[in-house]
Amino acid sequence: MKVGVVTFPGSLDDGDARRAVTLAGGEAVALWHADADLRGVDAVVLPGGFSYGDYLRCGAIARFAPVMSEVVRAAEGGMPVLGICNGFQVLCESHLLPGALVRNDHQKFVCTDQRLRVEQTGTAWTSSFTAGQEITIPLKNGEGGFVADAATLDRLEGEGRVVFRYLDGNPNGSLRDIAGISNERGNVVGLMPHPEHAVEELFGPGLDGLGLFTSVLSAGLGAIA
Numbered sequence: 001m002k003v004g005v006v007t008f009p010g011s012l013d014d015g016d017a018r019r020a021v022t023l024a025g026g027e028a029v030a031l032w033h034a035d036a037d038l039r040g041v042d043a044v045v046l047p048g049g050f051s052y053g054d055y056l057r058c059g060a061i062a063r064f065a066p067v068m069s070e071v072v073r074a075a076e077g078g079m080p081v082l083g084i085c086n087g088f089q090v091l092c093e094s095h096l097l098p099g100a101l102v103r104n105d106h107q108k109f110v111c112t113d114q115r116l117r118v119e120q121t122g123t124a125w126t127s128s129f130t131a132g133q134e135i136t137i138p139l140k141n142g143e144g145g146f147v148a149d150a151a152t153l154d155r156l157e158g159e160g161r162v163v164f165r166y167l168d169g170n171p172n173g174s175l176r177d178i179a180g181i182s183n184e185r186g187n188v189v190g191l192m193p194h195p196e197h198a199v200e201e202l203f204g205p206g207l208d209g210l211g212l213f214t215s216v217l218s219a220g221l222g223a224i225a
């Protein structure tokens with residue numbers, strides 16, 4: 001299975017995302033922000049970093065990159081798409097996911113190993129986990145506070161689209177401790193913490209991040225009940 005990883009000017013974690021795909025057993029394909037097509041990939045990762053220098057708002061300019069037209073089209077057709085941190089911000093800016101990421105409530109950049117609960121295993125990116133599994137992966141962001149209006153939050157909860165929730169304290173002021181969400185179909189997932197930094201014993205807090213990448217390789221599409 002070919003998993004494309006998009007590099008925008010200012011991306012930081014694209015290399016680690018490609019490495020995570022390879023370690024999970026997939027074929028990583030480098031995609032460039034100016035690409036006009038997706039080079040035949042079966043899934044796409046939008047990696048973390050500081051696309052276009054975080055000008056305007058994180059992810060606000062990347063949304064207009066040429067490759068994003070194809071990513072949006074493919075996602076709407078059911079292709080699995082994962083947005084990690086800056087990638088999550090790009091997915092919200094692109095309206096593939098609802099809500100927005102705003103500046104951390106304490107106004108500081110946060111960098112820590114973060115415990116999470118996997119709330120939803122019926123997505124393309126979480127089928128390798130068990131429901132309620134608690135994992136630890138790195139978190140590092142300045143604009144990681146997930147916000148949405150109350151009706152949207154209720155809909156996300158009611159439809160089982162809260163995929164990851166922060167444990168042991170809320171690191172950024174995200175409403176309802178939400179760390180990651182999916183679209184209705186479960187093929188598009190965004191999360192603030194970084195699974196691609198927890199895929200090898202010698203680096204990061206362990207192997208808990210690998211499950212997202214093995215999920216998409218094994219799954220086909222999960223379906224949210």
Ligand SMILES: NC(=O)CC[C@H](N)C(=O)O
Binds near residue numbers: 049051084086
């Ligand atoms: N690690 C990241 O992807 C950071 C995303 C974004 N630049 C922020 O600071 O919020």
